[in-house]
Amino acid sequence: MENSNQEKLYKIFAKVFDNPNLIIEPQMTANDVDGWDSMSHLSLIVTVEKEFGIKISGAEVMRLKNVGDLLELINNKTK
Amino acid sequence: MLFNSYSFILFFLCVVLLFFSLPSRFRNILLLAASYYFYMQWKPEYGLLLAFSTIISYYTAILISKKKFEERKKYIVACIFINLSILFFFKYFNFFNDNFRSVFSYFQLSYPIPNILKIILPVGISFYTFETISYLLDIYYERREPEKKIITYAVYISFFPKLLAGPIEKSTNLLVQLNTVPEFNYERIVEGLRRMLWGFFKKIVIADRLSLMIDPVYSLPSNYSGVYTLITCYLFAFQIYCDFSGYTDIAIGASKILGYDIVENFNFPFISKNVGEFWRRWHLSLSNWLKDYLFTPIIFKRKGWKNYALVYATFITFLLCGLWHGAKWTFVTFGLLQGIVISYELMTKSIRKKWASEISTKLYNNISLVLTFHFIVFSFIFFRADNMHNAFEIINRLIHFNFNSHILSEFNKFGMFSLGIVFLTISFMHFVERKYQPSLVGFNNNIKINYIFNCITLTLLIILGYFHPQIFIYFNF
Numbered sequence: 368m369e370n371s372n373q374e375k376l377y378k379i380f381a382k383v384f385d386n387p388n389l390i391i392e393p394q395m396t397a398n399d400v401d402g403w404d405s406m407s408h409l410s411l412i413v414t415v416e417k418e419f420g421i422k423i424s425g426a427e428v429m430r431l432k433n434v435g436d437l438l439e440l441i442n443n444k445t446k
Numbered sequence: 447m448l449f450n451s452y453s454f455i456l457f458f459l460c461v462v463l464l465f466f467s468l469p470s471r472f473r474n475i476l477l478l479a480a481s482y483y484f485y486m487q488w489k490p491e492y493g494l495l496l497a498f499s500t501i502i503s504y505y506t507a508i509l510i511s512k513k514k515f516e517e518r519k520k521y522i523v524a525c526i527f528i529n530l531s532i533l534f535f536f537k538y539f540n541f542f543n544d545n546f547r548s549v550f551s552y553f554q555l556s557y558p559i560p561n562i563l564k565i566i567l568p569v570g571i572s573f574y575t576f577e578t579i580s581y582l583l584d585i586y587y588e589r590r591e592p593e594k595k596i597i598t599y600a601v602y603i604s605f606f607p608k609l610l611a612g613p614i615e616k617s618t619n620l621l622v623q624l625n626t627v628p629e630f631n632y633e634r635i636v637e638g639l640r641r642m643l644w645g646f647f648k649k650i651v652i653a654d655r656l657s658l659m660i661d662p663v664y665s666l667p668s669n670y671s672g673v674y675t676l677i678t679c680y681l682f683a684f685q686i687y688c689d690f691s692g693y694t695d696i697a698i699g700a701s702k703i704l705g706y707d708i709v710e711n712f713n714f715p716f717i718s719k720n721v722g723e724f725w726r727r728w729h730l731s732l733s734n735w736l737k738d739y740l741f742t743p744i745i746f747k748r749k750g751w752k753n754y755a756l757v758y759a760t761f762i763t764f765l766l767c768g769l770w771h772g773a774k775w776t777f778v779t780f781g782l783l784q785g786i787v788i789s790y791e792l793m794t795k796s797i798r799k800k801w802a803s804e805i806s807t808k809l810y811n812n813i814s815l816v817l818t819f820h821f822i823v824f825s826f827i828f829f830r831a832d833n834m835h836n837a838f839e840i841i842n843r844l845i846h847f848n849f850n851s852h853i854l855s856e857f858n859k860f861g862m863f864s865l866g867i868v869f870l871t872i873s874f875m876h877f878v879e880r881k882y883q884p885s886l887v888g889f890n891n892n893i894k895i896n897y898i899f900n901c902i903t904l905t906l907l908i909i910l911g912y913f914h915p916q917i918f919i920y921f922n923f
Contacts, residue, residue, distance in 0.1 A: 405756065406756060406795070409753075413749055413752065425743055425746035425749075426515075428742075429742065430515075432589070
């Protein structure tokens, strides 16, 4: 389940950033990805909510430090 | 005590000598005492406000770190409310009171609340209030653990090089460094001195000389022609840059000498190709603060609105950015102008990308650069003007621009010598900063070049400096 969530999340990243070759690692932050600005961050979270069928609150988004935190949040919400 | 005064130089010399002669465990105590001494030179009572704000945020942070995330909100809201109330009282009370009174009198209703006389804005309050809020929110969002030592935390809030006008330091940078022991390092000291010299040059030679030309026009715009006013508007962009970035250079240099790296605040703002980019290059520490603690929380609170959430957050952020600078309608207008243009940029991002590919990208970028610079120069009219009437008077002068007037004679009114000095010194600054980057100004491995560069800067400072200490513009915010 957790592996499939990871795979699905990385596909969302490739779609949002319009780059099929985008390499994503859990420790990566917005500073490590070209074009990861406020607009794409909003688009990323909205797409994650839609694709995984979950709700992420504003406070939860603010606590995310990196991609790994987002994946952990998704795993907890889809258990 | 102004940075550009002899008393500051003497004070700083004493602090540096004591700092490196004392055992490391006493250094933060020295920095705290020096910072409060420095601050209380302005008005001793306001030292109490600074201490109050420091103490409540220190204890609130410790308290909330022991609570579960769900229980933290009420404590953080209360503490931020107290800090913002102090800021509101000193900075905005009379402004809002006056405006409410105007609304009431428009509807012919009586308004009982009088203005509070003689409120003097505590210098630096907008800067340190934002630092305490960022620290509290970092604890709230579990980005860091609370600082255990109150002395270290108090130094982080009151550290004198950045206390009066920033940069607005995040706790994840300076506070971490204050827990280390800086060693005496000759190269760092030379680098810091060089950076301070560069800041003094920008402030005393360029900004203060420009203020002599610009201030009379903004005091009585009706006395000046369109050409004269237009030149003044362009010059103000350089005055505010040299004044504020000069202050920042001195703050960064002084911190460096003591062994600390505080954040950069500027990154060639006038080469921005859009207004959004300008704010990622101008007063970076404020822009980053607004992005992290206001803009981003708003867009995720309203994420259901999709792209409209961005527009909404942009307007709120820039409205408050304008008000942060001062309680005046001119600053509100300045902020709203930025909000309108950045919203346009956000909504047209993909279509503008298409335009750029249709005509040559280089040409598109150059046009964008010129347009952005002119928008910034225009919006600075509201930033500089004392009131809205004054701002519209300036704009009126620009609209009734007389192409038939003798441009050369208008230039002559500034004094050709003064204009020549301004042109040469701005060109010298631009050349040096573009070549060496602001953070490495004059820092070159070639000792001879360093020596020549420092001699030129020092000579220009001595010959062309305007040695009647002028307050830094951002001290008013």
